Amino acid sequence: MTDYDREKLRCYCCGQSSEQTILMSTNSFGSPDLDQRPAGMARATAGSWLLECPFCGYVAESIDRGSARARAFLETAEFRAASLEPLPDPAARRFLVRAAQDAYEGDRTAAFRHTLSAAWIADDRKQASQATAFRLRAAEHLGDRPIRSIDVRLELLDVLRRAASWERAATLAEELTAEGLEHPFAPIVAFHRRKIAEKDSSRYTIQQALRRERGNDEATAEMLKLLTHHLQKRRTPDRPM
Numbered sequence: 001m002t003d004y005d006r007e008k009l010r011c012y013c014c015g016q017s018s019e020q021t022i023l024m025s026t027n028s029f030g031s032p033d034l035d036q037r038p039a040g041m042a043r044a045t046a047g048s049w050l051l052e053c054p055f056c057g058y059v060a061e062s063i064d065r066g067s068a069r070a071r072a073f074l075e076t077a078e079f080r081a082a083s084l085e086p087l088p089d090p091a092a093r094r095f096l097v098r099a100a101q102d103a104y105e106g107d108r109t110a111a112f113r114h115t116l117s118a119a120w121i122a123d124d125r126k127q128a129s130q131a132t133a134f135r136l137r138a139a140e141h142l143g144d145r146p147i148r149s150i151d152v153r154l155e156l157l158d159v160l161r162r163a164a165s166w167e168r169a170a171t172l173a174e175e176l177t178a179e180g181l182e183h184p185f186a187p188i189v190a191f192h193r194r195k196i197a198e199k200d201s202s203r204y205t206i207q208q209a210l211r212r213e214r215g216n217d218e219a220t221a222e223m224l225k226l227l228t229h230h231l232q233k234r235r236t237p238d239r240p241m
């Protein structure tokens with residue numbers, strides 16, 4: 001089950017205290033989506049993955065912690081632009097503010113993932129064009145430089161496919177295919193290639209992508225282990241999840 005708690009936190013950046021709703025625990029039973037969106041009850045908790053100081057606008061998993069760079073970011077035009085962006089959902093805005101901070105700090109993978117999380121909020125609100133715009137923006141954060149992490153590249157492949165960015169998705173899928181990836185990555189890429197050829201931008205889980213495989217349960221378990229490790233990293237490390 002999912003548990004929340006109310007806690008008074010002192011903001012690292014401005015020193016003011018505010019009551020915050022904190023996600024204490026949840027579960028993610030089942031296969032994540034191909035873009036690593038978790039299953040289970042965790043799926044519905046995205047709104048509480050980031051906290052925001054109501055006084056200075058600092059956004060973090062725990063606003064009582066931070067760095068000198070985080071403080072410096074609050075003085076930038078990028079912060080003001082992200083904070084003032086008119087969005088219907090505060091959770092989506094928090095993800096974008098945090099993504100702007102990630103980009104400021106040079107962490108393009110975190111900027112990509114936080115912007116993708118904003119797309120998930122838009123998905124839930126049935127705002128298809130907003131979700132597509134966020135996916136394309138997430139992809140932009142990764143830029144043109146080579147990406148070493150295979151799981152980030154697979155997430156990007158899903159982001160491009162779901163944003164109906166067919167040409168870019170097909171190019172990336174071809175690159176990944178040419179690399180002769182091993183199981184379980186190869187069947188995931190093959191699944192994407194089929195969906196890209198069909199111009200299918202729907203949501204699928206990792207389990208669905210591996211269903212055609214023999215020994216599918218074993219493959220799924222292996223894939224989940226390989227591809228979900230960063231979910232822990234994405235969440236607050238010192239809170240039980």
Ligand SMILES: [Zn+2]
Pocket residue numbers: 011012013014015016053054055056057058
């Ligand atoms: Zn503050």
